[in-house]
Amino acid sequence: MKAPKRAYRVLALAATAAIFLSGCGGANDKPAANPSEDAVLTLASGVEPQSLDPAMSREAQFVQYFQPVFDTLIRRDSNGDLQPMLATKWDIAKDGKALTLTLREGVKFTDGGDVTAEAVKGNLDRFKAAGGPLAGALGAVESVDVLDPATVKLNLSTPDPALPYALGGPSGYIQSPANFDAATVDTQPVGSGPYELDRSATTPGSQYTFVKNEDYWDKDLVKFAKIVIKPIKDENARFNAVRSGQADGMIATAKTVKAAESAGVTVKMVPGDWQGLTLLDRAGKLSPELGKVEVRQAINYAIDKDAILKNVAQGFGKTTSQVFGPSSSAFVESLDGAYSYDVDKAKALLKEAGLANGFTLKMPTSSDMDPALAPAIKDQLAKVGITVDWVDIPSAQYQPEQQSGTYAAAFTAFGQPVVAWSAVNSMVTENAPWNVFHSSTPETKTLIADVLASDEDAAGAKLAELNKYLVDNAWFAPWYRIDQPYFISKNVTVTVQNGQPVPSIYNFAPAK
Amino acid sequence: MISYIFRRIGSGIALVAAASFIVFALMLANSEHVARNILGDQASVEQLAAKQAELGLNDPMILQYLHWLLGAVQGDLGQSWFNAESVSYLLATRVPVTLSIAVGTVIISTVISVVVGIVAALYRGWLDKLLQVVSVAGLVFPGFWLALVLVVKVSIDWGLVPATGYTPFGESLSGWLLSLTLPVFSLAIGAVAGLSQQVRSATIAVLEMDYVRTLRSRGLSEASVLFRHVLRNAAPPTLTVMSLNFIALMSGAVMIERVFALPGLGSIAVDATGVGDIPIVVGAVVISVVIVVIVNLLIDLINGWLNPKVRLS
Numbered sequence: 047m048k049a050p051k052r053a054y055r056v057l058a059l060a061a062t063a064a065i066f067l068s069g070c071g072g073a074n075d076k077p078a079a080n081p082s083e084d085a086v087l088t089l090a091s092g093v094e095p096q097s098l099d100p101a102m103s104r105e106a107q108f109v110q111y112f113q114p115v116f117d118t119l120i121r122r123d124s125n126g127d128l129q130p131m132l133a134t135k136w137d138i139a140k141d142g143k144a145l146t147l148t149l150r151e152g153v154k155f156t157d158g159g160d161v162t163a164e165a166v167k168g169n170l171d172r173f174k175a176a177g178g179p180l181a182g183a184l185g186a187v188e189s190v191d192v193l194d195p196a197t198v199k200l201n202l203s204t205p206d207p208a209l210p211y212a213l214g215g216p217s218g219y220i221q222s223p224a225n226f227d228a229a230t231v232d233t234q235p236v237g238s239g240p241y242e243l244d245r246s247a248t249t250p251g252s253q254y255t256f257v258k259n260e261d262y263w264d265k266d267l268v269k270f271a272k273i274v275i276k277p278i279k280d281e282n283a284r285f286n287a288v289r290s291g292q293a294d295g296m297i298a299t300a301k302t303v304k305a306a307e308s309a310g311v312t313v314k315m316v317p318g319d320w321q322g323l324t325l326l327d328r329a330g331k332l333s334p335e336l337g338k339v340e341v342r343q344a345i346n347y348a349i350d351k352d353a354i355l356k357n358v359a360q361g362f363g364k365t366t367s368q369v370f371g372p373s374s375s376a377f378v379e380s381l382d383g384a385y386s387y388d389v390d391k392a393k394a395l396l397k398e399a400g401l402a403n404g405f406t407l408k409m410p411t412s413s414d415m416d417p418a419l420a421p422a423i424k425d426q427l428a429k430v431g432i433t434v435d436w437v438d439i440p441s442a443q444y445q446p447e448q449q450s451g452t453y454a455a456a457f458t459a460f461g462q463p464v465v466a467w468s469a470v471n472s473m474v475t476e477n478a479p480w481n482v483f484h485s486s487t488p489e490t491k492t493l494i495a496d497v498l499a500s501d502e503d504a505a506g507a508k509l510a511e512l513n514k515y516l517v518d519n520a521w522f523a524p525w526y527r528i529d530q531p532y533f534i535s536k537n538v539t540v541t542v543q544n545g546q547p548v549p550s551i552y553n554f555a556p557a558k
Numbered sequence: 559m560i561s562y563i564f565r566r567i568g569s570g571i572a573l574v575a576a577a578s579f580i581v582f583a584l585m586l587a588n589s590e591h592v593a594r595n596i597l598g599d600q601a602s603v604e605q606l607a608a609k610q611a612e613l614g615l616n617d618p619m620i621l622q623y624l625h626w627l628l629g630a631v632q633g634d635l636g637q638s639w640f641n642a643e644s645v646s647y648l649l650a651t652r653v654p655v656t657l658s659i660a661v662g663t664v665i666i667s668t669v670i671s672v673v674v675g676i677v678a679a680l681y682r683g684w685l686d687k688l689l690q691v692v693s694v695a696g697l698v699f700p701g702f703w704l705a706l707v708l709v710v711k712v713s714i715d716w717g718l719v720p721a722t723g724y725t726p727f728g729e730s731l732s733g734w735l736l737s738l739t740l741p742v743f744s745l746a747i748g749a750v751a752g753l754s755q756q757v758r759s760a761t762i763a764v765l766e767m768d769y770v771r772t773l774r775s776r777g778l779s780e781a782s783v784l785f786r787h788v789l790r791n792a793a794p795p796t797l798t799v800m801s802l803n804f805i806a807l808m809s810g811a812v813m814i815e816r817v818f819a820l821p822g823l824g825s826i827a828v829d830a831t832g833v834g835d836i837p838i839v840v841g842a843v844v845i846s847v848v849i850v851v852i853v854n855l856l857i858d859l860i861n862g863w864l865n866p867k868v869r870l871s
Binding site for chain 2: 094096097098099102104177178179180181182183233249250251252276278279280282283284286287289290291292440441442443445446447449450472477479480
């Protein structure tokens with residue numbers, strides 16, 4: 047009579063396993079009880095937030111995790127223009143060294159507290175002190191004064207033309223001061239935004255659920271009963287989620303656009319990154335050859351941008367020679383064609399630089415790069431006599447390696463900020479994070495000082511001048527700016543967000 | 559018996575300590591870009607230095623390890639560097655996913671392999687050859703390729719099962735089963751190929767034993783010979799292959815986890831290794847080693863139960 051006993055043991059084992067599995071499971075997606083009344087927006091994101099504390103947040107794809115919970119001081123509309131949000135008015139002092147914000151009255155955090163000038167000061171001070179990824183966005187802010195319960199004044203050490211726009215992003219997220227010192231500050235965010243995080247329906251790394259804030263002050267910004275965001279790193283898996291109806295929106299790359307169109311998925315395009323080479327070592331500290339302007343110009347002439355755009359970016363984009371995008375005030379349309387493909391000219395320039403026999407350029411590559419890119423660049427530069435030595439770097443170390451000062455040049459893909467100064471501050475100023483070798487010339491110094499000393503209108507002309515200087519002196523070798531695809535399902539409509547690879551959550555609405 | 563189990567647990571603990579130390583040392587050796595990866599491309603050099611210090615990365619390696627160990631023995635595996643959650647919590651959400659896939663795959667592949675292996679061993683001839691060809695074909699198609707094809711047909715065209723994601727068992731039994739169907743099937747195909755061959759050859763070997771002839775000559779029914787005697791003796795090597803399959807699945811299901819966007823142990827471990835999230839990697843290794851030690855112990859106990867000869871007093 048062994049059989050029953052054996053069966054019993056198997057059952058007991060199965061039951062134990064079942065208890066274990068159910069006990070550990072997190073919450074997951076359950077369809078809304080009545081989808082027609084309770085529209086749910088489900089987004090497949092390519093990134094996963096490291097923390098839900100605004101002080102640790104980042105721009106671009108990450109904003110979708112923060113906008114539901116946090117109002118920003120200023121809101122960026124879909125064009126990237128600034129609109130009132132928690133601040134109804136903002137004034138920049140004549141000398142550019144102060145920004146005064148007038149706050150909306152009567153707005154409450156979801157924990158019941160009021161959004162006051164004190165709360166705003168607390169958030170700005172905390173953001174700056176916390177040393178998070180974007181702490182530099184408030185780098186110019188020296189101190190914050192509370193003038194009255196509805197007015198704050200930001201005192202700046204130097205003018206910062208990008209500050210108002212920055213306050214429409216991470217540095218402008220305002221959370222409840224009661225949450226500042228909570229142990230759960232990075233997992234249970236509390237803000238005044240249109241939605242609240244539902245922790246019970248959230249599993250870090252696989253699903254984040256936000257439910258409607260019933261008392262939200264601007265009913266026009268709340269279009270869904272619930273927003274669910276699922277981080278799915280693999281593009282193909284995101285695409286499968288969208289076309290099988292599991293998700294309503296996803297970030298994509300050019301190579302999936304054709305498949306999306308034939309699967310009946312709606313493809314939206316927004317001006318995206320500029321891609322190309324960043325010739326980091328303009329001072330020639332690491333590579334004396336790159337220190338010569340003729341060499342940098344030769345690299346610009348040597349690349350067949352049209353061919354790369356067509357074969358790697360599937361033609362979704364436009365060739366260019368400048369790093370600023372069309373919506374920024376530094377943009378100069380004619381600079382798009384400053385360097386056209388010309389092998390002979392490139393060779394002549396190298397000869398002029400005394401490098402008729404060429405030289406070797408070491409650059410990092412990784413699996414993040416399109417596999418066709420490295421061999422194409424190697425071939426094209428070889429035609430003018432430059433030998434590219436691609437050094438293979440593990441994907442996660444790729445970007446840190448580019449910034450480490452080990453390489454004189456690198457393939458980069460950078461967003462094109464709506465505000466030109468953001469790009470200058472990220473790539474051109476002497477201590478910019480992407481000015482790895484701290485390159486600086488008398489011309490850049492003067493132009494940067496001029497930009498900061500000018501009012502908004504005059505600054506545009508100075509920025510364009512700086513742009514022209516950077517192109518003429520070939521600080522970069524841009525190839526093209528891509529059209530960034532975003533896919534949506536039939537259940538929703540969306541307006542793309544200028545200056546951001548994914549739409550802001552306010553831009554989505556249920557399809558009628 | 560009890561002391562045997564305790565000895566095995568003791569050696570398991572030693573294994574955990576050794577594995578965690580080695581992983582810790584290897585990860586620390588490659589930790590120069592951790593701060594940059596956490597803070598991103600816009601952070602200043604000063605910020606990076608502050609982060610580096612905050613994480614304790616400037617301390618001597620042995621001190622960092624002891625610090626981790628002190629927490630670990632108290633049940634605290636620390637805090638992820640790239641995610642605000644505790645390592646224990648993150649892994650607790652991941653382990654059920656991976657266990658579900660691994661257990662499901664082992665059960666399905668074992669059932670199919672035992673049936674195929676026994677039928678092939680008993681009938682031999684053309685049926686045996688056919689089954690061998692079919693099961694080896696399973697090895698030819700990589701699991702992730704099969705998964706990519708299946709997801710388009712079964713999930714997207716026919717809408718039978720979800721294309722991505724995992725539904726916890728405690729939330730919905732049917733949802734759990736549906737979310738596991740394709741991943742388990744894709745993985746089981748490959749596992750069947752090896753396992754069915756193992757069952758087949760073990761069964762054939764036992765069938766050719768003298769005692770089987772004796773049993774038959776004593777007039778025992780063929781069913782009794784097969785189920786009470788032959789399978790019992792053919793089981794141990796099969797169990798060993800099964801447990802190896804299971805162990806491989808604990809970390810080897812990464813590709814399948816990616817295809818189906820399943821939040822399992824493999825994908826978190828791979829991601830964490832890439833960016834240098836040492837607490838997660840070490841935690842994942844500890845959990846994996848614990849599971850492997852438990853599985854091996856269970857297999858030993860089952861083997862002992864099936865075959866008194868290998869029992870330890």
